[in-house]
Amino acid sequence: MAYQALYRVWRPQTFFDVVGQEHVTKTLQNALLQQKISHAYLFSGPRGTGKTSAAKILAKAINCEHAPTAEPCNECAACHGITNGTIPDVLEFDAASNSRVEEMRDVLDKVKFAPTAVKYKVYIIDEVHMLSISAFNALLKTLEEPPKHVIFILATTEPHKIPLTIISRCQRFDFRRITASSIVDRMKLIADESGIDCEERALQMIARCAEGGMRDALSLLDQAISYSQERVTLEDALTVTGAVSQGFLNKLARAIKEKNVVQGLETLNELLFHGKDPARFIEDLILFYRDMLLYKTAPQLEESLERVMLDDEFRQMAEEVPIEEIYQLIDFLNKIQQDMRWTNHPRIFLEVAIVKLCQLETAPPQLQQSGAIEQLLSKIDQLEQELQQLKTMGVSQTAHEAVPQPQKPVHRASRNAFQPPLGKINEVLKQATKSDLNLVKANWGEMLGNLLKSHAALLNEAEPVAASATAIIIKFKHEMICQMAMNRHDFLEAVAAGLFKLTSKRFLLLGVPEEQWLTIRENFLHDSYNRDDGSSEQYSSEEEPHIAEAKKLFGAEFVEIID
Structure with missing residues (x-):
């Protein structure tokens, strides 16, 4: 048998296997047990979060021979047939490749016929936002007055493109991005069941690069397994994801902190030599300082860190860099990221940016004004007024004429006040x-x-x-x-x-x-x-x-x- 990708082999077959969507699975399980099944559902959310898998599980649970049940048994003929795709009453329709009204009408013409193999006909329409306006209009009438034996499950990543008349006739469930810890736990289970040896740091890196999608995480894990020899290491994960190792980021941050231009350029050249994408490098550096800011302001929110792992070197760096400097660095890197979109020489652009970062004059914290500083500022104000009067009255006048009239001193609120x-x-x-x-x-x-x-x-x-x-x-x-x-x-x-x-x-x-x-x-x-x-x-x-x-x-x- 041909090799199957991990995300296909380990596709969830029960609601329990759907990771990170407990708010959806619990509601559907309660509805199944209470036999309160709606005629239409709308599953929306980011890619790879389990929308289509949950739709198939719901179709199996509704038609399972042991219904009403909270989970499909995956052993009866109905469950096996829906899993294998051999039961014609459960149809998975791809709206991205069948967006015309003719294809939709061909499907809806068969809605009125009773199911032949199971109790309910289930139509799973994936990427439903790709349907044309005419196709939506054809679907609308059926959703308004559907037969009792028909259930529609619409899945989409862009619900804002669906007409409100369609949304209002469906029960809507919003799927969330899966947390990195949940993705890591799922990948550990898969690795243990498959007999694959993986470093936990490699799994953490893959989970953070997946950006909340389980399918993306399993695809990257599959790629890292193929690239690795006997064990999936952190370096393997960095290679397949194109990310920059935290050691390089710590080294570069140290060079920026110490104003060491030579070390900064050497680190950049080493990264580019290993084939790292300049745009991905800038993004990783922004996320590095973003995580540093979160760690300094809210250290208990470790789950919110997207790029770094809390090692000793990172903790030491976070203690040395003040928050005001992090703000300034993130603002500068954001501008660099925007400007890089229009350059044809990203390497030169990056080298100039690193030099500027190492020479960036960071703003010191607000100093407490002492009596001596206030006295000095008052003296500066007085001298400015006297100089202005001399220019106005003319330097050729006598000393008596040039004596300035007493003026009300201009109040200076701070050193940064507008002059x-x-x-x-x-x-x-x-x-x-x-x-x-x-x-x-x-x-x-x-x-x-x-x-x-x-x-x-x-x-x-x-x-x-x-x-x-x-x-x-x-x-x-x-x-x-x-x-x-x-x-x-x-x-x-x-x-x-x-x-x-x-x-x-x-x-x-x-x-x-x-x-x-x-x-x-x-x-x-x-x-x-x-x-x-x-x-x-x-x-x-x-x-x-x-x-x-x-x-x-x-x-x-x-x-x-x-x-």
């Missing part, structure tokens, strides 16, 4: 006119409507507050949004281009948070009306006479102009 360009903002305020601001405001709404939604969202709580012939000052309600907007070159270019299209003027965009804008504007007005270089007259000439008079009477710091 607006005070020099550029003050220059814009010097040249700002009301006509320029009105021109921008008149076209602001139309410009927002022409932007992408992602760009327009940044300006939801922002408005132009001052404008000159060449620049605009935009006030943002939140500092974080302001910083995000000013750091995005695509956003700045889109807004500038939108305004240019409407006003024929190319504006420079300057952002400032609302809290800082009040202080900057007050300081500018205070400086403009207290120095004698003539700039105050130049600035005030653009103002309305009553506004200028009010500032003279009460002081500029107490006057707020509201349009």
Whole structure:
């Protein structure tokens, strides 16, 4: 007899053999014992999780000579005939190769005839989502009013492609991905029964590469048995799956941690020399750091680890790498994985990526600010203000004229707080006119409507507050949004281009948070009306006479102009 693959030899013949789907098998067994059989079932879930096997077991249990029973006996003529496929009343229909309405009508025409060999006719339609719309319509009428002796079992991996009118007439059971531990236990049983010697680490590697599918796991095990000599080892499993051994990943992670470019490139070259796929290597490295993050944050969830096995070297590495660095590494590797899809030279791309990883400057943890640091930051603020005033008033003035007026210090929340360009903002305020601001405001709404939604969202709580012939000052309600907007070159270019299209003027965009804008504007007005270089007259000439008079009477710091 010709050799049969392991997944065919060890195909489940009872509900007990269906691994990892207890929520489905228990419900079906209770329905069989209580004789509450539905006319239509829908089995959905990932590939290789037991949908078709469960459908055949259900067909055998319904037609078993010992029914009602929770399990088919697999000894009577009905069970043997359904297992061998010799009973015509149980039909397995492949919708992927028979998707036309003609094939479906040919099958449905025979539904009305009574079964000849068993009690119920069972139609198992595999990959039912592949049926055409016309075929679904033909099936719908039969599902709506089926004969009492007919049961439909629909199996699919993509239930969202099935019309809701079909789904609503079926009892739906969702099959889950099988856990790695359940797959390992099943493979151990098969290996023991077959007399195959396997390392447990090899079975664990195969189970994790199967991604929750028992059929994929047994196919990989079959391939590893053929490749191995007398015993299936971890190296055999790594070879047939194309995965990277954890020893190489630990070695590469050590090189990245120690900023050792030479060791990192040597490890990469060794991996590529053994024929490893670059895309699979990047995926394994991402999963390696993902498992490291889970191990550091939730060590009790060992079952959630997809790629690594908890050896001493991995545990030591996890203790040395801080969580902030893992976040940064995963973000960088995700970008590398996306960029690799479009490159024709994956080897060069990987080598450059390894060099960047070894030279990546990781962000240190947030430091607790001490009194000395606060004092230093305050001194930096004071020096920045004095330097700005010297630039504004001119270095040719006398020492008396150059003494800065006392200003309210700008509050700095943290070292990462957004710092607006005070020099550029003050220059814009010097040249700002009301006509320029009105021109921008008149076209602001139309410009927002022409932007992408992602760009327009940044300006939801922002408005132009001052404008000159060449620049605009935009006030943002939140500092974080302001910083995000000013750091995005695509956003700045889109807004500038939108305004240019409407006003024929190319504006420079300057952002400032609302809290800082009040202080900057007050300081500018205070400086403009207290120095004698003539700039105050130049600035005030653009103002309305009553506004200028009010500032003279009460002081500029107490006057707020509201349009």
